[in-house]
Amino acid sequence: MSSQLSALPVVVIGAGPVGLAAAAHLTERDLPFLVLEAGDTPAAAVRQWGHVRLFSPWRYNIDQAAARLLNEAGWVRPDDDKLPTGAQLAADYLQPLADLPALKPHIRYGARVAAVTRLGLDRVRSLGRENTPFLVRLADGTDLHAQAVIDASGTWSTPNVLGAFGIPAHGETSATAYVDSALPDVLDRDRDRYAGKRILVVGAGHSAANTILALAALAEQAPGTEVTWAVRSSAPTRTYGGESADALPARGALGTRLRELVETGAITLLTRFLVQRVTTDGHTVRVSDGDRTITADRIVSATGFRPDHTITGELRLDLDPILGSTRTLAPLIDPNEHSCGTVPPHGADELTHPEPGYFAIGVKSYGRAPTFLLATGYEQARSVTAALAGDWEAARDVQLDLPETGVCNSNPVEAEDTIGAGGCCGESASAVEPAGRGLATGIAGGLLTVPVQLITLDEKPAGDQAGTCC
Template sequence: MEDRLEDLPVVVIGAGPVGLAAAAHLHERGLPFTVLEAGDGPAAAVARWGHVRLFSPWRYNVDRAAARLLWDAGWVEPDPEVLPTGGDLVADYLRPLADLPAVKPNIRYGTRVVAVTRLGLDRLRTAGRAATPFLIRLASGEDLLARAVIDASGTWNTPNVLGAAGIPAHGEATAAKAAAAEATAGEAVEGALPDVLGADRDRFAGQRVLVVGAGHSAANTLLALAELAEQASGTTVSWAIRATSPARTYGGETADALPARGALGSRLREHVEAGRIDLITGFPVHRLAPAPEGGVTVSDGSRTVTVDRIVSATGFRPDHSITTELRLDLDPIMGSTRALAPLIDPNEHSCGTVPPHGVDELGHPEPGFYGIGVKSYGRAPTFLMATGYEQARSVVAALAGDWTAARDVQLDLPETGVCNSNPIVGDETLAEDGGCCGS
């Protein structure tokens, strides 16, 4: 069984930026691998926010092992000081990486993982566990075997709810039906980062729109809506936050070391103070209900606001349901590994003050299983893409048996962090309170 285990590939779940970085490092280390991606192409989640421009320039958004592979194929790296959009990230980096001969044959698209366990063993069985292959079950019913599993599947598909207590607000699941007679379920409540001025414009023009959330994704959407309101009559913009002050969203403004992020807060403040955005503070969403005059009434239990459309910018959370038969040691608060939790706690850290970490902090009692990327951070909003690349390098070095390299974890980031003007997901995270970090 042990010889058989060594002949099996490492399975990487997710072909986003961090998953593809892991693939590049696995290739450099000479380890066979298979990447399983639920979408129909590389970085499918990133493509969903292709209109978003990052705070961080290209030099923070390219993994070095991936760059080395691309350079060998004649790739010309983008200007390291330019701020890319999500679409740029896919077109100019991730898709070329995924199409390399060293990577492409090892990626399976349209392949959704529904469970990860050990061959013939549930999580109660201890004897022989470390020498037993992982079994990965796909939605198609196919089973794959692996020597190790790297979960880089992200959190894009598991957004937080509107309800302030962490559970859906009363009526949240059905409120959309009241938005309009022709509305389909879910239409009135939008997920984070809609393309308000582009592909999604018709859904927002002339509507009463409420944005819920205090992170940069909310700020970005609010600024786009304010611009839309100048173009399309009847468009009104409201902003609800749980905090009693928007100061955290405004951030450092002109004092911010990252000008794009500082400008975001300054512009948002200007719109609020000018009355173009109606700010509602201390407003935890409690109930959604059809409004008699049409639309949806949103209540905090004492106050109400009636709108046509709601943008839920309340962040994301990890889904660990595919690994319930593995021995994971998850922090009860963060949802990350227990060792990583104090290093990423948003009560103590911003995205730029999270210390470097690698295989030792990402390991579980289940040998050979690692979560990397935004999912590794659980519900903490302090993740950076560059941090995910270093996670991938460290974990792959350990799988190759090079523990010296695996534990030589280094990450050079400005103290203020390297964040997005539009914090994003896939391999990034957002939070209703804060949500500062993304690239």
């Protein structure tokens, strides 16, 4: 790398858990960097599911380099064995990290990235490409130059569609006013949208389960609240999990509670429901699979998330045609073969594209695979920053310390469970039973699943795309 190029910053896209971990590792490597965050605060996406508790205890949610920097500043580390909510993750860890003098001057908020390319080059030009700076264009028209780009922007802003075939159902785009994406705060912030209403929840991942439990609690408080749960599979077996035989008791309790809700008729379950058409009449929304039609007041689409690669359309990315991850990483994370607990440690080698100096890390690196864990993202950040510093020995020494019992569902996922946010969210904090034991759930996508024990009032989990995975 030329001295002129090395003087430019490494641009990190996203100030979420993994983006800030990358910033911490860049700080320790003494590499110049600039973090671009579209939101007004660090962890803007995490704060949107702040009411959800992670399945993973604090020990799996804190990056090692970040912890070292925070400890030097006198930070009081949370109890490693407690399960934080998303709000606690943001307030007690990510906000203090972003406020450190070593990081704060290098984080720019309200900076949405519109495109990433090479200065003066499009995707076709090859000569001198590796020594040409990246051009990062912001939505406000600002152009920035970078020696490398670490894309940790996640997938929270690009949820999957309701349509069963990967494309919007007929009429879906005209019904967006009636549809909410994963993990609404139905017991608090968003209560008025759901109380006393007919609600359809679509999806079979942990985020769907989390929302169903919260809606069931709301139905006990607000007469007239009706909940219908639609899944594409023939039975919600994967969502029920191992129940009493589950190695993770809280996750097993979740399955048991869901089964009870279905068997008692507290919620209505529709299996083999593939959404084909959505229509509205100005007051209600109707969802049809071709044979059956459900009328509801609101829909919660818990069908997962997917990565958006449009900002890097002029970079040379080698994406797996199925998952949208790098081709090298794809077979290691394929949800048809792997659960979170069987994904091997990986780093810069597996995340490298034909475009030198560009890496996607965090849940976006997994494409549509829902097997992402937050701890995995931290190790990606460590490995990639070591590679950018030229320390390939450290970059290739990838290790991952996860619970021996694994951290997610052991069964291959079905299409509607794919999230891409990767995560480990759990039950809405306000849905935890007031005395003693609560029920762990998951988030989706990519917010994920991690190790848990029985949940108490001051502890809570996360699921498909948050938590140790997010």
